[in-house]
Amino acid sequence: MSSSSGNQKKALGFVGHALKRKDSFIQLFAMTGILLLSMRSLGQKYKIHALEEDIHSLSAEHASLTDRIKTIKRDLLQEASQDPTGLFASRLRHLFAE
Incomplete structure (x- = not known):
């Protein structure tokens, strides 16, 4: 049972630390979101470029x-x-409608 209370203490320590440094965690989540959106945007940019090449080729x-x-x-x-x-x-x- 002592190991269980030790895990609870560590978990509470993490939560307590998170609450203490909530601004840092908010910044981390915001930066992660921005990074993911940037990666998605870059992927879409390459898809658009490939589609433009396809349009030119088909034309x-x-x-x-x-x-x-x-x-x-x-x-x-x-x-x-x-x-x-x-x-x-x-x-x-x-047939050719001329």
């Missing part, structure tokens, strides 16, 4: 695909225009 890919589609349409229409009946070219224009 470039979109532009490339758009150019390829235009080239394919133009080549198909040019090849279809060589058909003497004009039926294939007419269907392609209807």
Whole structure:
């Protein structure tokens, strides 16, 4: 039982010490909170940067695909225009809504 009372004394000593130096503990908790928020903010900054790079890459890919589609349409229409009946070219224009 004496070891139990010794633990209580140490626990009360910690609480007493904490109450005595409550300003230091408040500062410690505030600084810990600020540090955690700063780390979270830094992580979000890197995520935003990565997403901006993805946006740039996707925009470039979109532009490339758009150019390829235009080239394919133009080549198909040019090849279809060589058909003497004009039926294939007419269907392609209807398909491409031109």
